Amino acid sequence: MKKNMGTADKVIRIIIAAILGTLYLTGIITGTLGIVLLILAGVFVLTSFISFCPLYAPFGISTCPLKEK
Template sequence: MKKNMGTTDKAIRLIVAAIILILYINGSISGVLGIVLLVLAIVFAITSFISFCPLYKPFGINTNKK
């Protein structure tokens, strides 16, 4: 896998994942919507840690400046 995510992209994804997690823990979001957003937060966190987004590949997006 070739890295296709830059540091800004990774930081934004981690911030969004943290916000979703906090809202889920506080009970602000719950039910099916809460579970879907929690799964999305997990995907955001994983893609941030591995610096690769599978959805970027078909569209030719690369935010990594290296």
């Protein structure tokens, strides 16, 4: 797996995951929607840690900065 996520993308995903987790734990979002959003938050955290988003790959999207040689 080639990294395709830059720092800004990872930070944004972690912030969104933290917000979704907080909303679920405080009871603001509940039920099926809450569970689905909690799973999405987990996916955001996982993809941030591995710096790879499987949905970016088929479209050739990369938010990594270009490294000059």
